[in-house]
């Protein structure tokens with residue numbers, strides 16, 4: 036039996052799980068408020084805060100790090116790489132610590148896993164990091180050659196639930212077309228054509244709908260004027276786009292459950308803003324339907340917001356079910372996908388990819 040520790044840091048949560056082979060024997064989701072996280076200037080400053088959460092979780096269950104055969108973390112903003120399980124190495128950790136390719140909570144997955152791996156001599160992996168890139172060339176064209184659209188999204192969960200949907204439809208993932216909508220702290224809408232994500236919004240970079248804590252696409256000239264107004268510095272503006280945008284900016288919370296409560300209590304502004312989020316998500320589903328030339332087997336709703344049947348799921352069905360049937364997988368399969376990626380390697384069913392080799396090969 037292989038025992039695996041799963042570490043999944045998200046922008047609004049830390050999700051932890053323990054697997055014994057295929058079986059999840061324990062799990063915990065810690066939710067983080069914007070106030071709690073705003074004490075940390077840089078993402079890497081959250082290291083101890085997130086490690087303490089892991090150690091409390093293990094202590095409560097009577098486990099120690101040495102009881103595990105592997106540790107697997109959610110993979111963050113490394114260089115664009117193909118889908119798969121990667122052994123965490125020094126190059127990857129150095130790049131993540133320096134935030135060379137950007138800052139996101141998922142960067143901490145590999146950094147924490149590597150530290151545990153070194154101390155306790157167990158392998159550390161990441162699976163399908165947020166930079167998995169299968170985008171078609173045409174989708175990368177932005178509108179000006181100085182800019183390129185990038186594939187940064189919830190690759191791990193998008194791939195995992197897409198396979199689950201294929202199974203439910205009685206087909207292979209490689210045979211069907213899906214639009215997967217992951218709705219967490221960030222939101223990504225991916226067009227999956229025959230097993231590849233050929234187009235997706237950049238969930239981190241002002242590209243897409245607004246989210247619980249991000250602005251999504253903003254009116255460009257207004258943004259430029261604000262940047263040059265002399266009133267705000269770089270960090271302030273960046274924070275309006277990621278961290279203090281979206282629901283946080285309009286309603287003061289990143290917690291959709293609180294927003295639902297506000298709506299039930301008759302708060303009309305909360306209803307308008309939350310519905311506008313659904314409206315923007317639905318319009319992105321429409322874009323991806325066009326990318327798939329209307330050949331869509333199903334739309335899949337997933338992530339934390341997909342638990343909200345009363346508002347979000349209901350509204351999205353109203354706006355998009357003319358395109359294809361809508362399947363709903365609340366939360367998602369991230370922890371399981373991470374554990375299974377590590378398990379396949381531990382069992383020798385798959386070889387872990389080397390990040391260093393991948394980087395050398397791609398130049």
Ligand SMILES: Nc1ncnc2c1ncn2[C@@H]1O[C@H](COP(=O)(O)OP(=O)(O)O)[C@@H](O)[C@H]1O
Pocket residue numbers: 044045046047048049218219220221247289290291292293338339340341342343366
């Ligand atoms: N049961 C639920 N009902 C409605 N919204 C939920 C529920 N659980 C989580 N959410 C919302 O989902 C969002 C977080 O999604 P999640 O995928 O867990 O986040 P992260 O991106 O941090 O991994 C938050 O706005 C949270 O309030």
Ligand SMILES: CCCC(=O)OP(=O)(O)O
Pocket residue numbers: 044045046047139141165187188189219220221222238239
């Ligand atoms: C980096 C894209 C993935 C993302 O936005 O994840 P969260 O929803 O956990 O912030």
